[in-house]
Amino acid sequence: xxxxxxxxxxxxxxxxxxxxxxxxxxxxxxxxxxxxxxxxxxxxxxxxxxxxxxxxxxxxxxxxxxxxxxxxxxxxxxxxxxxxxxxxxxxxxxxxxxxxxxxxxxxxxxxxxxxxxxxxxxxxxxxxxxxxxxxxxxxxxxxxxxxxxxxxxxxxxxxxxxxxxxxxxxxxxxxxxxxxxxxxxxxxxxxxxxxxxxxxxxxxxxxxxxxxxxxxxxxxxxxxxxxxxxxxxxxxxxxxxxxxxxxxxxxxxxxxxxxxxxxxxxxxxxxxxxxxxxxxxxxxxxxxxxxxxxxxxxxxxxxxxxxxxxxxxxxxxxxxxxxxxxxxxxxx
Amino acid sequence: xxxxxxxxxxxxxxxxxxxxxxxxxxxxxxxxxxxxxxxxxxxxxxxxxxxxxxxxxxxxxxxxxxxxxxxxxxxxxxxxxxxxxxxxxxxxxxxxxxxxxxxxxxxxxxxxxxxxxxxxxxxxxxxxxxxxxxxxxxxxxxxxxxxxxxxxxxxxxxxxxxxxxxxxxxxxxxxxxxxxxxxxxxxxxxxxxxxxxxxxxxxxxxxxxxxxxxxxxxxxxxxxxxxxxxxxxxxxxxxxxxxxxxxxxxxxxxxxxxxxxxxxxxxxxxxxxxxxxxxxxxxxxxxxxxx
Numbered sequence: 317x318x319x320x321x322x323x324x325x326x327x328x329x330x331x332x333x334x335x336x337x338x339x340x341x342x343x344x345x346x347x348x349x350x351x352x353x354x355x356x357x358x359x360x361x362x363x364x365x366x367x368x369x370x371x372x373x374x375x376x377x378x379x380x381x382x383x384x385x386x387x388x389x390x391x392x393x394x395x396x397x398x399x400x401x402x403x404x405x406x407x408x409x410x411x412x413x414x415x416x417x418x419x420x421x422x423x424x425x426x427x428x429x430x431x432x433x434x435x436x437x438x439x440x441x442x443x444x445x446x447x448x449x450x451x452x453x454x455x456x457x458x459x460x461x462x463x464x465x466x467x468x469x470x471x472x473x474x475x476x477x478x479x480x481x482x483x484x485x486x487x488x489x490x491x492x493x494x495x496x497x498x499x500x501x502x503x504x505x506x507x508x509x510x511x512x513x514x515x516x517x518x519x520x521x522x523x524x525x526x527x528x529x530x531x532x533x534x535x536x537x538x539x540x541x542x543x544x545x546x547x548x549x550x551x552x553x554x555x556x557x558x559x560x561x562x563x564x565x566x567x568x569x570x571x572x573x574x575x576x577x578x579x580x581x582x583x584x585x586x587x588x589x590x591x592x593x594x595x596x597x598x599x600x601x602x603x604x605x606x607x608x609x610x611x612x613x614x615x616x617x618x619x620x621x622x623x624x625x626x627x628x629x630x631x632x633x634x635x636x637x638x639x640x641x642x643x644x645x646x647x648x
Numbered sequence: 649x650x651x652x653x654x655x656x657x658x659x660x661x662x663x664x665x666x667x668x669x670x671x672x673x674x675x676x677x678x679x680x681x682x683x684x685x686x687x688x689x690x691x692x693x694x695x696x697x698x699x700x701x702x703x704x705x706x707x708x709x710x711x712x713x714x715x716x717x718x719x720x721x722x723x724x725x726x727x728x729x730x731x732x733x734x735x736x737x738x739x740x741x742x743x744x745x746x747x748x749x750x751x752x753x754x755x756x757x758x759x760x761x762x763x764x765x766x767x768x769x770x771x772x773x774x775x776x777x778x779x780x781x782x783x784x785x786x787x788x789x790x791x792x793x794x795x796x797x798x799x800x801x802x803x804x805x806x807x808x809x810x811x812x813x814x815x816x817x818x819x820x821x822x823x824x825x826x827x828x829x830x831x832x833x834x835x836x837x838x839x840x841x842x843x844x845x846x847x848x849x850x851x852x853x854x855x856x857x858x859x860x861x862x863x864x865x866x867x868x869x870x871x872x873x874x875x876x877x878x879x880x881x882x883x884x885x886x887x888x889x890x891x892x893x894x895x896x897x898x899x900x901x902x903x904x905x906x907x908x909x910x911x912x913x914x915x916x917x918x919x920x921x922x923x924x925x926x927x928x929x930x931x932x933x934x935x936x937x938x939x
Contacts, residue, residue: 371744373751419923422930426687426743430882431926437875438919445916562871566751573748606759612752613734620741 667900692874885935
């Protein structure tokens with residue numbers, strides 16, 4: 317029964333995703349693509365933050381590396397197909413992560429967070445200053461977006477066809493989410509939790525902590541690269557502020573905080589909630605910083621476990637109360 | 649002194665002045681971190697807030713000295729209020745809670761200064777006494793930067809005396825190594841924390857008003873100088889005052905000579921230095937304790 321219900325909800329979800337662009341119109345389709353991209357980005361950060369306990373203030377650098385990698389590849393390599401272009405972005409993120417991993421896996425806590433803030437700032441400055449490569453403040457815009465060729469079936473144009481791009485992005489992002497979910501369920505994914513709870517004991521148990529952290533770091537960077545690459549394709553533009561800016565690093569942290577740390581679905585829920593909050597507040601005020609700041613302060617003061625965590629806690633409290641009441645009644 | 653040497657010395661002094669300002673900010677950050685384990689991401693925002701308050705005081709009274717006297721304590725009061733009413737409440741949630749809270753406060757301060765003073769850069773006039781240039785041994789140098797160096801050295805001297813020659817300093821040093829034990833000995837640690845927090849922010853505030861006539865006051869100030877200050881703390885080692893001092897000076901010099909020789913890549917130079925240091929010593933030059 318439960319299984320059938322789960323299968324049914326998956327099918328229903330897939331159908332809903334398939335008919336979404338034709339039912340809600342182009343504006344909300346694009347909002348949904350943004351939601352999907354930032355979901356993957358937030359979940360990839362949550363692999364570090366929620367699962368492994370590594371707090372990064374600079375995850376934007378992998379997001380940005382993905383975007384710039386794809387944009388540069390498409391701009392300079394003529395005739396490059398779509399998937400290899402996304403691959404180029406992911407490769408750029410991976411290379412960046414490979415360079416940083418030997419340094420960052422040896423620290424944790426505040427030092428880890430600050431190192432990432434600093435490194436992402438370097439990339440931000442470089443993206444602004446290396447004008448010949450990155451286009452400086454203007455970024456790289458209007459690069460060609462090739463059609464998606466499925467050999468023997470079809471060639472789907474991506475430029476000027478939001479609907480085709482929607483399907484392409486959703487399939488790729490859903491695949492990424494599933495892969496990350498799968499990753500957390502593997503025995504190796506469980507080592508992450510062990511490192512988060514007690515790195516020293518994990519070490520004593522014979523797991524190589526720095527190496528494990530490095531692998532998780534690479535996985536997280538790769539998926540951030542996927543989301544960044546798709547974000548660049550989605551807007552047909554990558555810019556220093558949109559790719560490496562501090563607010564890009566803060567966005568997934570907010571999403572994770574709102575949704576609930578440590579659960580897989582939390583960041584996705586948080587992304588949706590934050591998009592709604594942004595949509596609503598942007599009608600009243602231009603002050604993004606104020607909204608972000610207030611959300612940070614309020615969430616950490618009053619609901620540090622996020623929506624999912626708070627809901628779980630309330631449920632447990634309610635259940636505990638009930639069993640206690642039952643026990644009292646039985647005794648009486 | 650011939651022209652070239654004079655130029656090098658002048659650049660060196662520029663770097664020293666900037667390094668001293670960085671140290672005023674980084675020292676507060678570092679002592680707060682060493683004692684409470686809190687990395688105050690809003691620290692640079694308080695630095696900026698103080699610069700804005702200084703601008704406001706100068707535009708009301710026209711007196712720079714009054715601004716230098718009043719703006720930092722006013723900022724420190726804001727900081728202490730944050731510590732009292734927000735920071736102590738999230739202590740249970742660990743480092744991440746504090747980082748996120750202070751990041752939130754930083755964003756709120758940014759929004760507030762943009763809302764109150766607008767986004768353009770505001771000039772803060774330096775006092776007439778310090779406006780001129782001084783000439784010694786063939787070197788022509790603006791007095792104001794020498795004043796900054798002197799001011800920072802004076803504060804450094806007072807703080808060193810306070811830290812090593814007074815009872816409060818003894819308590820602070822003890823609390824850095826084990827706050828729980830000091831608390832158990834009957835000393836009101838939350839009160840000491842509050843005072844240290846206030847003094848740290850006051851120092852950043854002094855730096856804010858002092859540098860405002862050179863850099864002008866604008867909303868990007870916190871990011872620009874604050875990022876350098878954070879890099880100083882990371883590179884020098886968390887909780888190490890000596891590290892903060894040495895690295896501040898190195899950074900000041902790197903950025904002033906970097907601007908001279910590599911112009912736009914000066915900031916890359918600084919971070920490159922950080923990367924090299926951290927690749928060899930992940931906890932910073934003088935950092936011993938696990939951050």
